Amino acid sequence: MPTPRQNAIKKLAADNRPLPAGELFSTRFYQPEDGPGVARLFYAVYGDGYPIDTFYLPEQLTEENRAGRIRSAVAVTGSGDVVSHEALYRSSAPNPGLFEFGLGLTLPSYRGTLAFARCSQLLMTLPGSEGIDAFFGEAVCNHTTTQKLTRQTGAAEMALEPALMPARAYETEQSAQGRVSCLMAFKVVQDHQRQLCIPENYRKQLTFLLEGCTLDRELITSYTSLPSSPAILESALFPEAGVARCSITAAGDDLADRLRALESDLRDKQYALLQCFVPLDRAWAGPVVDLMRQERFFLGGFLPVWFGGDGLLMQKLFVDPGFEEMQLHSERSARIRELVQDDWKRTQHGGG
Structure with a gap:
């Protein structure tokens, strides 16, 4: 029996609508109606190779945002297409007040715009409130764009994870020849001795x-x-x-x-x-x-x-x-x- 992930990817693969280009967009925190657009965005960039199921499954992403485990910011066109996504979310850290800053991606046709930067700016209004005491990012090392954006948040590089991400996640855009390493950068907003x-x-x-x-x-x-x-x-x-x-x-x-x-x-x-x-x-x-x-x-x-x-x-x-x-x-x-x-x-x- 197919898994929910497999069913979702099959549906995305059958969607032949053209991807948006040149439309005006606005940024906002995630709304339930953005779920299918986020899934389509992840499929457009990563194909079926992204390792986390949630971003292919709109209902699951909506529940994670509702519960506060993920706080997504999206750039959305007037016709409802999601062209960029970034999030603060609970990931591998045992500390519930330490969120990861990432899950960032943008359609190729919008990478020359401020869509991604505006999503990041919106998210940076959250640390220090809503239980988010600190955040870290894992910036890929097959290019420097996300490293630069992470630095703009005030986070400092603290660790290197060689060969963290599978090559398959980058096959759709052919942006890496093998496994991809990541830099971990941290910013602590609220702390004590x-x-x-x-x-x-x-x-x-x-x-x-x-x-x-x-x-x-x-x-x-x-x-x-x-x-x-x-x-x-x-x-x-x-x-x-x-x-x-x-x-x-x-x-x-x-x-x-x-x-x-x-x-x-x-x-x-x-x-x-x-x-x-x-x-x-x-x-x-x-x-x-x-x-x-x-x-x-x-x-x-x-x-x-x-x-x-x-x-x-x-x-x-x-x-x-x-x-x-x-x-x-x-x-x-x-x-x-x-x-x-x-x-x-x-x-x-x-x-x-």
Whole structure:
């Protein structure tokens, strides 16, 4: 039996109406009647390759906006066609007050207009209210447009995710030859003092990354060994993207075995990337990071308020990272690539 996604894509594929070009547009927050237009926009740009079902399913997108888990801004023509979309939304972060800024796309015929910029400006009226205390964006590295727009929001680059997005998502527009990397940028609008444990092996890198934001942090001393209790890992799999994300919510002396078992399963399923998120407000963060380095994980970056407290992104790739193909806009992002690439090279020569 076909899935709702398959039925929706079949319907979109059968829609032969011409796409709009040259019509005047206005921007607004998402209304239920915009759902079919958003689905058509995603299909026009990504074909059937976008990994998140919600944006092909109007009723689902309407419910997510109603519940406040997604806050979409759209540019709409007088005839009702949606020509641009951007959103603040809850994604992988455990902190409910940290929203992702993204899901941005524009019809090719409107990319020379202010449609996308006006959607972004409208969304930027929300942080600091409606439970949105901070936001982050994942800007693709196959071009620099979204990196520039993310910078205009005041967000600072903090992490690099090599080979995050599947090549299939970019086949329709032929805008990438392989998997696409992303830069993570953060802006914290409302915050308070929090504890921070800096793993010694990454003190230099985190000192640089922390220069990009003003956070009130109390430094705490790291444990020297892992607790003698079971580790707790919370994993999420994204088969369409070939990506797994794992939050280490409690450290334990079985952590290495747990990570190896997860890695073995992902390799069997031909995944491309395993990302692990380590809470930096816990004193066991230091020995956890030491262990992960021994297991050939490499640095992704610093994630402000990811858990409520800050987080550290550690990664393991099962495909080529494509560092040389990345297009980067700022000196800061180029420096982050250098830091991440240097640590990845360490994993190619024995880890540790």
